[in-house]
Amino acid sequence: MNIGEVERLAGLPAKTIRYYEEIGLIRPRREANGYRRFAETDLHKLRFLQRARGLGFSIDDCRALLSLYSDETRASADVKAIASGHLERIDAKIAELQSLRRVLAALIKDCHGDQRPDCPILEDLAGPPESDLS
Amino acid sequence: MNIGEVERLAGLPAKTIRYYEEIGLIRPRREANGYRRFAETDLHKLRFLQRARGLGFSIDDCRALLSLYSDETRASADVKAIASGHLERIDAKIAELQSLRRVLAALIKDCHGDQRPDCPILEDLAGPPESDLS
DNA sequence: CTTGACCTTCCAGTGACTGGAAGCCTCATA
DNA sequence: TATGAGGCTTCCAGTCACTGGAAGGTCAAG
Numbered sequence: 001m002n003i004g005e006v007e008r009l010a011g012l013p014a015k016t017i018r019y020y021e022e023i024g025l026i027r028p029r030r031e032a033n034g035y036r037r038f039a040e041t042d043l044h045k046l047r048f049l050q051r052a053r054g055l056g057f058s059i060d061d062c063r064a065l066l067s068l069y070s071d072e073t074r075a076s077a078d079v080k081a082i083a084s085g086h087l088e089r090i091d092a093k094i095a096e097l098q099s100l101r102r103v104l105a106a107l108i109k110d111c112h113g114d115q116r117p118d119c120p121i122l123e124d125l126a127g128p129p130e131s132d133l134s
Numbered sequence: 135m136n137i138g139e140v141e142r143l144a145g146l147p148a149k150t151i152r153y154y155e156e157i158g159l160i161r162p163r164r165e166a167n168g169y170r171r172f173a174e175t176d177l178h179k180l181r182f183l184q185r186a187r188g189l190g191f192s193i194d195d196c197r198a199l200l201s202l203y204s205d206e207t208r209a210s211a212d213v214k215a216i217a218s219g220h221l222e223r224i225d226a227k228i229a230e231l232q233s234l235r236r237v238l239a240a241l242i243k244d245c246h247g248d249q250r251p252d253c254p255i256l257e258d259l260a261g262p263p264e265s266d267l268s
Numbered sequence: 269c270t271t272g273a274c275c276t277t278c279c280a281g282t283g284a285c286t287g288g289a290a291g292c293c294t295c296a297t298a
Numbered sequence: 299t300a301t302g303a304g305g306c307t308t309c310c311a312g313t314c315a316c317t318g319g320a321a322g323g324t325c326a327a328g
Contacts (some may be wrong), residue, residue, distance in 0.1 A: 002305075003306070004304095004305065013286080015285070016285065018308095019285060019286090023284090033292085033306085034308095035305090035306060044260070047261050048259050048260055048261070051258070051259045051261060052259050055234055055237060055238055055259075056231075056234050058283080058284090059284065065256070065259065068256065069259070072251060073251060075248065075249045075250070076245055076250055076251060076256075079245065079247075079256055080242060080247035080253070080255065083238060087235065090231050093231055094228060094231050094232060094235065097190075097224050097228045097231070098228060101221065101224050101225065101228065103189060104189055104190075104220065105221060108214060108217050108218055111210055111217070112210060113210055113211045113213075114210060115209045115210075115211065116209070116210055117208045117210060118210060119208075119210035119213045121210075121214065121217050122202065122203050122210075122213055124185070125185045126178070126181075126182055127182070138273090147316090148275090149316070150315085150317085152276095153316060153317090167275085167324060168323080170275085170276090187315090192314085192315090
């Protein structure tokens with residue numbers, strides 16, 4: 001298979017596939033003319049990567065997952081640990097965004113949003129009024 | 135004020151302050167020796183930026199917000215529009231993460247996580263078993 | 269006069285691609 | 299056989315918002 005076909009079958013842009021080779025996630029062979037020749041195992045790995053990235057795993061996580069994937073003697077605990085770490089990071093991110101969301105939504109709600117210049121959003125961003133201690 | 139004091143007062147690393155100057159968010163004057171000299175207005179802007187970035191606004195949004203901030207004839211509707219756009223993006227991101235979270239949590243729940251190699255997480259990432267159509 | 273804190277600029281790296289230029293390779297058609 | 303289209307190659311630069319580090323100038327205290 002050439003890169004164009006793999007692009008379709010794996011659902012990854014050719015650019016990304018070349019990038020994955022560059023960082024050592026896959027090692028396709030080469031034809032005499034320099035073209036990459038992808039074996040079935042390369043395609044499997046790329047599909048695996050496509051799904052793992054789709055679930056938000058980092059490239060480093062993907063590398064570890066791929067290695068466990070092709071290790072028949074793996075312990076599922078190792079896979080679970082990577083996934084759990086990722087889940088924790090997702091939960092932290094969700095919590096952070098929800099906290100931002102609360103503040104932002106309250107500010108937006110209080111802004112009348114018309115032609116007048118006064119605006120609680122800007123007032124909040126400008127910070128508490130300077131207490132003039134002189 | 136030198137950059138060190140502003141760093142403390144605005145709660146932004148000196149590196150970041152220099153970066154903000156480089157991209158034109160602030161324009162501190164210079165001393166004869168080349169040091170940056172920050173006026174009160176620079177400090178206000180930096181504090182504003184610190185808060186706006188803390189709420190997750192992009193640098194582009196910050197630029198627009200700063201410009202509205204120093205425009206006495208602004209319409210609060212313009213501020214509200216920027217904030218609302220940002221809120222929408224946050225909501226979209228939260229929804230995306232929650233969707234990932236659901237899939238990931240289900241996979242993790244089904245993985246026994248012991249010494250055995252079989253693992254529903256890897257099975258999912260590997261994709262549906264190839265239906266051999268031959 | 270030296271030490272140490274503070275300041276400067278410039279360059280490189282982050283993550284994970286993405287866009288584009290310049291140039292082969294291959295195949296089908298005129 | 300020439301030509302053109304499309305596919306492939308590498309390499310360089312850009313994304314976003316910084317961050318780290320090197321090399322070197324400035325200043326106040328001891």
